[in-house]
Amino acid sequence: MMEPDLSHAIPPPPPPSDPPPPLEALVVPVIDLSDHTQVKTLLPHALFEWGNFVIINHGIEVRDIKRLAAQLFELPGDVKRAMGVEENPHFFGYTAIGQATTEGTPDSREDFDFGNDLPCNWDAAQPPHLRYRPGPNQWPPDHLIPGFKSACKSYSDAMMKLGMRFMRWIADVLQGREIALEDNIGNTSDPLEILSDPLDSSLFERYFDHSAKSGGRIKFVRYPPADAEELHGVGSRQGVGPHRDLWLTFLLHANDQPGLEVQSRYGTWLQVPPIPDSFVVTVGQALESVTHGVLLATHHRAVTPLAGAPERLTIPYFMDLSGDVTLGMIKGGLKVGEEINQQLYEWARWRRWTDGQRRRAILAATAPPVESRDTESAKSTLAKEPAWLPLLSTTLRELHFRGMVSRRPHVGRKWYPEIANERNADEE
Ligand SMILES: O=C(O)CCC(=O)C(=O)O
Numbered sequence: 001m002m003e004p005d006l007s008h009a010i011p012p013p014p015p016p017s018d019p020p021p022p023l024e025a026l027v028v029p030v031i032d033l034s035d036h037t038q039v040k041t042l043l044p045h046a047l048f049e050w051g052n053f054v055i056i057n058h059g060i061e062v063r064d065i066k067r068l069a070a071q072l073f074e075l076p077g078d079v080k081r082a083m084g085v086e087e088n089p090h091f092f093g094y095t096a097i098g099q100a101t102t103e104g105t106p107d108s109r110e111d112f113d114f115g116n117d118l119p120c121n122w123d124a125a126q127p128p129h130l131r132y133r134p135g136p137n138q139w140p141p142d143h144l145i146p147g148f149k150s151a152c153k154s155y156s157d158a159m160m161k162l163g164m165r166f167m168r169w170i171a172d173v174l175q176g177r178e179i180a181l182e183d184n185i186g187n188t189s190d191p192l193e194i195l196s197d198p199l200d201s202s203l204f205e206r207y208f209d210h211s212a213k214s215g216g217r218i219k220f221v222r223y224p225p226a227d228a229e230e231l232h233g234v235g236s237r238q239g240v241g242p243h244r245d246l247w248l249t250f251l252l253h254a255n256d257q258p259g260l261e262v263q264s265r266y267g268t269w270l271q272v273p274p275i276p277d278s279f280v281v282t283v284g285q286a287l288e289s290v291t292h293g294v295l296l297a298t299h300h301r302a303v304t305p306l307a308g309a310p311e312r313l314t315i316p317y318f319m320d321l322s323g324d325v326t327l328g329m330i331k332g333g334l335k336v337g338e339e340i341n342q343q344l345y346e347w348a349r350w351r352r353w354t355d356g357q358r359r360r361a362i363l364a365a366t367a368p369p370v371e372s373r374d375t376e377s378a379k380s381t382l383a384k385e386p387a388w389l390p391l392l393s394t395t396l397r398e399l400h401f402r403g404m405v406s407r408r409p410h411v412g413r414k415w416y417p418e419i420a421n422e423r424n425a426d427e428e
Pocket residue numbers: 219221240245251259260300301302314316
C-alpha cells in the first residue's frame with residue numbers, strides 16, 4: 001500500500017525532553033469552520049496536540065436550545081423532582097445538586113439528561129448490564145415548556161450530522177488526505193450517507209449502529225454560584241471533577257459564563273473561553289484508543305462560579321456509539337493504525353510517552369489528602385480485583401452502565417441493587 005503523505009497535516013513531534021512552554025503561551029485553539037484554510041491547517045493540530053478546541057461559525061442554530069435551557073432550570077422544584085433520574089432505569093431525567101459524583105466527590109451542579117427516546121423495554125429478568133438499555137425519556141410537561149421535545153430532537157439531529165462530518169474529517173486526516181469541506185456544514189444530508197461515503201473507507205462505520213446514528217445524549221447543566229462558606233463546607237469548587245468523555249463531545253455555552261477548564265499535555269489547567277454560540281469539541285477516551293493515541297483525549301473539569309458571579313449554564317452533546325462495541329474493538333483500534341507511516345507512528349509514540357506524564361500530573365493534582373479514609377478504602381479496592389474487571393469482550397453498554405452506576409449511586413441502588421451488593425462484596 002502506498003504510504004499516505006501526511007506532511008500537510010502532521011506537525012513535527014517535539015522531542016520528549018521539550019520543557020513545558022509558559023502558561024500564557026498555551027491557548028486552546030479556536031477554529032472558524034467557515035474558513036476552509038483554517039480547518040485544513042488547524043484541525044489536525046487541534047486533534048493531535050490538544051484533543052480539545054473551540055469551533056465557531058459551525059452553522060448550527062442554537063438560539064432555541066439556549067432559551068429552553070434557561071426555561072428548564074426555572075421549572076418549580078416539585079416538577080424537577082418528579083422528573084428525577086431515580087425514576088428512570090435508563091438514567092434519563094433530573095439530577096439534583098450533589099447527587100452525582102466524580103471519583104466519589106459530589107459535583108456541585110444540577111442537570112437534565114435526554115437521549116434516544118425509545119419504547120420501554122425493561123425486563124426485570126435480565127442481568128443488570130442487559131437491563132440497562134436506552135428507553136423512554138422523562139420530558140418536561142408540555143404545558144410548562146411547549147415544544148421542548150421536538151426542539152430537542154431537531155437539535156440532536158443537527159448535532160449528529162455535525163458529529164458525522166467530524167468523523168469524516170478525522171478519517172481524512174488519519175488517511176493523509178486533505179480535509180474535504182462542504183459549504184453549509186450545519187445543514188447537511190443524512191448522517192448515514194456521510195458515514196458510508198466510499199471516500200472514507202468506512203473507517204468508523206463499525207463503531208456506530210442504527211441507534212447511535214439516530215442521536216446522541218443531550219445534557220443541560222446548571223452550575224450555581226457558591227459563597228465561600230458553602231464552598232468551605234464542601235471543600236472544593238468542583239462543578240464536575242476531572243474526567244474524560246467517551247467519543248466526541250460538543251459543548252455549547254448556554255449563557256456565556258466561564259468555568260470549563262482543560263488540562264494541557266503539560267498538566268496545567270487552562271480556561272476555555274466561553275465564546276458566544278461556539279462549541280467546545282472534546283475528544284474522548286474511546287476515540288483516542290481506536291486511533292492508537294494519535295488523537296488526544298483531554299481531561300477536563302468545570303469550576304463552580306463564585307458568589308456574586310452569574311450562574312453558569314451549559315449544554316454538552318455526547319455522540320453515542322453502538323452498545324455492542326467491545327473493549328477489544330476499542331483497544332484493537334483501526335486498521336489504519338497499522339498502516340500509518342513512520343512520521344505518524346513517531347507522533348503516536350511521543351504521545352504515549354507524554355501521556356504517562358500527563359496522567360501522573362493529573363493524579364498529583366486531584367489526589368485526596370493522604371490521611372483521608374477514602375484513600376484507605378481506595379487502596380483496598382484496588383488491591384482486590386473487582387468481579388467485573390473489564391475483559392476484552394466487555395461491551396460498551398456494560399462499561400457505560402458501570403460508569404452511570406458509579407456516578408449516580410442512588411439510581412444504581414434503586415434499579416440495579418445487585419451491583420451495589422457486588423461492590424460491597426468486592427470491598428470486604
Ligand atoms: O459543563 C461543562 O463545562 C463541562 C461538562 C462536562 O464535561 C461533562 O458533562 O462531561
